[in-house]
Amino acid sequence: MSEMSENGDIIVIKNLHKHFGNVKALNGINLNVAQGKVVVVIGPSGSGKSTMLRCINFLETPTSGEIWVDGHLMTNHPKQLNAIRTEIGMVFQLFNLFPHLTALENVTLAQRVVRHRSIEEAKEIAMKQLRKVGIPEKADVYPMQLSGGQQQRVAIARALAMNPKIMLFDEPTSALDPEMIREVLDVMLDLAKEGMTMVVVSHEMGFARAAADRIILLDHGIIIEDTTPELLFTAPKHERTKLFLSQILHK
Amino acid sequence: MADNPSISIAPESISLEALKEQRGKRLTQFPWWFLTMILIAIWAAYSIYTRENYRAAFEFIKAGLGVTIITSLISYGIALLLGLLAGLGRISGNVLFNNLATLYIELVRGIPMLVLIFFIALVGVPIAVDGMNSLGAWLNTLGLTALGGILTSFTNQAVAMNVRAIIALAITYGAFLAEIFRAGIQSIGRGQMEAARSLGMSYGQAMRHIILPQAIRNVLPALGNDFVAMVKDSSLVSVLAVRDITQVARLYAGSTFRFREAYITLSVLYLTMTVALSLVVQFVERRLRRHE
Numbered sequence: 001m002s003e004m005s006e007n008g009d010i011i012v013i014k015n016l017h018k019h020f021g022n023v024k025a026l027n028g029i030n031l032n033v034a035q036g037k038v039v040v041v042i043g044p045s046g047s048g049k050s051t052m053l054r055c056i057n058f059l060e061t062p063t064s065g066e067i068w069v070d071g072h073l074m075t076n077h078p079k080q081l082n083a084i085r086t087e088i089g090m091v092f093q094l095f096n097l098f099p100h101l102t103a104l105e106n107v108t109l110a111q112r113v114v115r116h117r118s119i120e121e122a123k124e125i126a127m128k129q130l131r132k133v134g135i136p137e138k139a140d141v142y143p144m145q146l147s148g149g150q151q152q153r154v155a156i157a158r159a160l161a162m163n164p165k166i167m168l169f170d171e172p173t174s175a176l177d178p179e180m181i182r183e184v185l186d187v188m189l190d191l192a193k194e195g196m197t198m199v200v201v202s203h204e205m206g207f208a209r210a211a212a213d214r215i216i217l218l219d220h221g222i223i224i225e226d227t228t229p230e231l232l233f234t235a236p237k238h239e240r241t242k243l244f245l246s247q248i249l250h251k
Numbered sequence: 252m253a254d255n256p257s258i259s260i261a262p263e264s265i266s267l268e269a270l271k272e273q274r275g276k277r278l279t280q281f282p283w284w285f286l287t288m289i290l291i292a293i294w295a296a297y298s299i300y301t302r303e304n305y306r307a308a309f310e311f312i313k314a315g316l317g318v319t320i321i322t323s324l325i326s327y328g329i330a331l332l333l334g335l336l337a338g339l340g341r342i343s344g345n346v347l348f349n350n351l352a353t354l355y356i357e358l359v360r361g362i363p364m365l366v367l368i369f370f371i372a373l374v375g376v377p378i379a380v381d382g383m384n385s386l387g388a389w390l391n392t393l394g395l396t397a398l399g400g401i402l403t404s405f406t407n408q409a410v411a412m413n414v415r416a417i418i419a420l421a422i423t424y425g426a427f428l429a430e431i432f433r434a435g436i437q438s439i440g441r442g443q444m445e446a447a448r449s450l451g452m453s454y455g456q457a458m459r460h461i462i463l464p465q466a467i468r469n470v471l472p473a474l475g476n477d478f479v480a481m482v483k484d485s486s487l488v489s490v491l492a493v494r495d496i497t498q499v500a501r502l503y504a505g506s507t508f509r510f511r512e513a514y515i516t517l518s519v520l521y522l523t524m525t526v527a528l529s530l531v532v533q534f535v536e537r538r539l540r541r542h543e
Contacts, residue, residue, distance in 0.1 A: 057449055059445055059448070059449065078454075082451050082452070083451070085449060085450070086450070086451030090449035092442060094442055096440075096442035096443060096445065096446035097446075098443065098447075100464050100465050100468070113452060113460060114451040114456070159449075
């Protein structure tokens, strides 16, 4: 365990495989993410991007391979799993806010039942996070009354309120109307500037250029390109990369 | 707008034909069945008030109302707990818990309710009492006489038929409610559980704070309907000689041979309770929908 923390990588994925029945979603992923880095994951649909992300916090249990987060080997042991998950924030494509709770309650609930914070402290932290994502005035509103962009920002605030060390984003803007994508990406950009470790599955190349330290291209469950945003466009290693880029840039 | 289609028609466009059509619509859509029921209730109330025979029947039968209401309420309360447990068992990944819940539900659903009431009251309860007695005797031999004494002190005769009736109804309806809870829980999208778990909540915390509040809200009308059904099915406990309204009506009819008075009064009593409860359920359902 000590060797894991020595090299400073907060996420270490070793030879990760994930099969769904006969479908082989991931076929040997090896990936190290250093603390404070922003990694953007791209790839054609069905290439395993989301599956890889969901394996990091064990929403999917790997078929084989190892995942280390912050020096801890991820296992299905319930107590350890819950403890390490509090250190990993996750933002979903469809927001997954709790519809029976107000925006504020969405952000305070896990703080109270998982972090055992007092109501006052949880509320204070929640309001701080809601201010950070720019919608403190919506604190007492139910998710149904919020726009998609506002819902996603509340979801980000909900994850941040747990003080995670890592944030995972699973296509956070792909369910949004075009005019709302910007407000969510701005929040993510600020987060990246603050030094949050982020793994982002997204095809927003503008965000990748502005925030990513690395871009990873997945295809058929393996990483075929691991490079910087600049090099991805100027010097792609694979023909497949060029083809994929031309597809997403001329969509 | 759906309630009041006439609003959408501008005043100047209302012709005589349109008015006729509207009246025809109103006549066909009017809840005549409900009016009929109200009239029956008024007629029954009037009969009870004015006719000596009906009044005597009502006075006699109403003594069973308390037993019917209390049996239904307590049974339903226990059935809710049993149903929630079994419903959670049905969706649980735990093999033992899951199979126990499924076994319970399938056993109850495969046996007629009347037979089940006989079985639980006359076979199930004695077996349970015998089991407790043997357990108590065993504890006594171990020296745990305090607990053992309590368990051996139970006797079959001490368990009143009213209690057995409540146990029987609760076990039966627990199985029905379990399927309602299961359906309610499964109606909540997978993303809700994932979001809760990704925040570090345990399965139990996610169930309690996220899934169940939404699930129960979704199934409240179904739970209410099953309470109405239980009030009706509580009449079955009369076979155990529990003095609910059905039993006292049977006693009254048997001793006076006034079958008409007894069973008309009995039916009207059930109708009054079930219609009133159904209205409450509808009201709750409408309020929930308004908040969505």
